[in-house]
Amino acid sequence: MMELQIANMDLAQLAGSGQSFTWNALEKGRWGVAAFGRYLTLTQQGDRFTLDCDEAEFEAIWRTYFDLDTDYAAIRACIDPEDAYLCGAADFGHGVRVLRQDLWEVMVSFLISQNNNISRIRASVAGLCTHYGEQRVGRDGVHSYHTFPTPDALADATAADFAALGLGYRAKYLEALARELRGQGLPALRRALDAAGDEEAVALLRGLYGIGPKVADCIALFGLHRIDRFPVDTHIRKVLAAHYPQGFPLERYRGCLGILQQYMFYADL
DNA sequence: AGCCAGGAAGTCC
C-alpha cells in the first residue's frame, strides 16, 4: 500500500480519455489498471492517491506508467493566455496525462481504434485479453485478471477469430500484425523505432498493414512517448475547423504538442 | 434511413 500526492492527475479523466482501454471501474471510486503484466488498483481524494502496491513495484512500473516525472503544470503554463479555447480545454482536462503504455498494447489498441468508437474498442481489447492473454490472480488472492496477449499469443489466431470479438474489417489487420511481429519481430521493430527520429518512426509504423498516419501518430505518442506527435482524428479535425481556421500554432507549442492534443481531444469527447 | 465512431486500403484518373 502506498499513499502519494500527485498534481494534475485525475483517475476518472484518465479512464475516460481514450488512450488506454484496459482501465476498469471497480467499487466506490476505485480503478483497476492492467499494464506491463501487473494489475494495480487505486483511489483518489483530491491530489492524494492510494495505490495497492509496494514501493519497489511503484518505482519499477507505476511511476513511469503515470508519467509522474513530467511537469504538467509547466506545460499548461506555456499555453497562450489569449487562447481562450485551449485554456478552457486544458482546464477542463486538468487531470489528463500522457500515460507511458506498453508499445505492443498501444499498437493493437489503436489499430482497432480506426473508424470505431471507444466503448467497442474497450470491449474488443477486453475480448483479446480474456481469450488470448494470460490469466493471473490479483494481489487479494481472489480476483483474477488477464495480461495483454503477446504477438505470439495472437499469431495463430485468424481474422475470423478476431472478427468474432467485434473487430469487424480490422480483424485482417490484426492477423497480419501479429504474424509480422511474432518471435523476434516485435523486439526488432522496437530497436528500429528507438533508433529513429519522430518522422522516421512514424514512417516505419506506417509500413505495417492497417497503420496509417493517424494510428502511427497515436502509437508514437502513447507507445513511444514521442510527445511532439499531434494525431488528427475526427474530433481534432472538428476542433481545428471550429477554433483554428487559420491553423493550429504547431511551432509555438513544439515540445508538448501531444499533451495539448490530449486536452483538446478530451474536451471534445 | 442515414450518420457517426480516435481511418486506412483500394481504385480510379
Next chain:
DNA sequence: GGACTTCATGGC
C-alpha cells in the same frame, strides 16, 4: 499525387 469508394458494426 489527390479524390472517391469500400470496409464491419452498433448506437443514436
